[in-house]
Amino acid sequence: MEYMKPFSFDLIAKDGAARAGVFHTPHGELLTPIFAPVGTQATVKAITPAQLEEMGASLVLSNAYHLYLRPGADKIAECGGLHKFMAWEKPILTDSGGFQIFSQTNQRKIDADGVDFRSHIDGSSHRFTPEKSIAVQESLGADIIMAFDECPNPHDRTYNEQALARTHAWAERCLHAKKRPDQALFGIVQGGIFPDLREQSAEFITSLGTPGVAIGGLSVGETKDQTYLILDHLNPILPEKRPRYLMGVGSPEDIVEAILRGVDIMDCVLPTRMARNHAAITLRGQLNLRNAIFAQDQRPIDSECTCYTCRKFTRAYLRHLIVAREMLAATLISIHNLHTLIALAKELRQAIIDNRVQSFAANFRSTYQKRRPPEL
């Protein structure tokens, strides 16, 4: 399988294990490290593509499992593909459906060839195989597509060993099934919390020669320290000249710690999900804007933030929208949360280029606390 020229990765700076680079895709460059908003159902929830552009997003995730079920990958292909369907002209990455099938469906039956499952929407029966996942992702047409993998409980050694064998066999089948030259397939390193399994997986996945390597199965139940240990362990094993995508990670502290450990791409539903639950993310910690203390607070969420929400609206107004159950609350807080994480990755990128990422991280760690005191 030939790749189009676009999928090259320029590593432009290193600062310790942290890396700054440029990944070229058919829909434009990704300046790494980068944080990607998630648009599960072909929309970042409550946000227009124009708002995504304004907040500086360049990569958006979407999801093969969800779009296969609704509206159907063939339907999206008939609409001209996912970029045109959702009106996002910059790069898109689709997940393979593996994680969703293992986390959102009932009555799963796994065999060597694939997985039978029932839709979380209507209980209808479906089957995904590596070939099916690739076919779905080729219909969708994202720039980056993911190998179909099995996502076991990260603490169960025996299950992880079995799942890893399947995930590796499936990754090879994905590579063989793949036909479109304008999509980059990323293999996924699994292995739970077990460094030796992770090492074995990293070596196998790397050997496939995919233009990027993903790290899956973290942020699904293990501790932060376990995640960081795995990242430290993987850093010297993963190929330097290919982008590394840590799947599903996205708190401010995780973004900082992952980038320090060599991660290039991250995504998470956290910023938009938290926004719908009235929580604002800042680099000094999280604020629950429903709190009555904000009723007369004339400050923006974060006085140092340059997002649309912080330039225009006060905490008092956002709290009013929440109490009055206005949809605009979710939109405005989502804009802020996404902007914060996108900007954080950009600042880390500049710090890497300037060779000051350790002091940036030290400064971040000294001011960040998970629950920000509301007087701040």
Added chain:
Amino acid sequence: MEYMKPFSFDLIAKDGAARAGVFHTPHGELLTPIFAPVGTQATVKAITPAQLEEMGASLVLSNAYHLYLRPGADKIAECGGLHKFMAWEKPILTDSGGFQIFSQTNQRKIDADGVDFRSHIDGSSHRFTPEKSIAVQESLGADIIMAFDECPNPHDRTYNEQALARTHAWAERCLHAKKRPDQALFGIVQGGIFPDLREQSAEFITSLGTPGVAIGGLSVGETKDQTYLILDHLNPILPEKRPRYLMGVGSPEDIVEAILRGVDIMDCVLPTRMARNHAAITLRGQLNLRNAIFAQDQRPIDSECTCYTCRKFTRAYLRHLIVAREMLAATLISIHNLHTLIALAKELRQAIIDNRVQSFAANFRSTYQKRRPPEL
């Protein structure tokens, strides 16, 4: 009470009874005829002020009753007033609370002095008088404020006679209570479906000398023909040199017919409420975008519309968002619906200036049907 200079109305063209003008306010000019989106709770539902700007909105309505209850008019005053609170720097009009108290509350008790009512939110007891309504609206700080009026069933002659006496007495008290020179108070003509009561009311309200005159109590149960008859009857009675605001009217056909009968300002919750119920407004009729017929429809809602939604998204995508219960559906359809009505009023304005409003209206009437066939 002195008015600031801004509140002058330049009548720049007439075409039959239809009028084109400019109403000057402290937050900018209103080019009439104009359609105003409604932001009941200090937000146009699901829409940011930036999106309102992009769709060409210049006047936004809000509501004394709702904001008095939540978050409180005093709170908004402490936040610097409604313009700053909701980040809308162009003109705002607030309704007095009259209509809402008579349509949304329980256990109302009306006396000559005012109305006791219970909040629709928590059942708490409150009292509005003309003076209270003006105080609330002065705290909010809109450019145009409304007299406190009683809104009876339009078909009940006896009740309309009694209510009209109160509405007139209350309008005088509003005028005396009003202190801020940077707000224009509009009196409201009531009188139900009865031409003689309407005439009597128009003469009284006009005699108060307010910078604008509103027509209330229509679109609350009477037929369209009754509304148009009242507008025809009022047209020669209302002063030519003041703007005329028809309250709560906003279907495409009502906008056309009202403007033909001399109306300058209109507002309605219809375009945003319909959007949340998946209905798109077009000048050829209404489309219910949930309909399965749209699942593969690659056209925009309206191929002649220049709104963000129609420039970027297909009916197939909007239907997907609706079926997937994504909030973005309400946002995108609201953008389209509001843009359509705002643009319709602007087109009518140009047709008046060009002296071709009758042919514009004839063309509109020949193509508009309430339910648009989906194949169009």
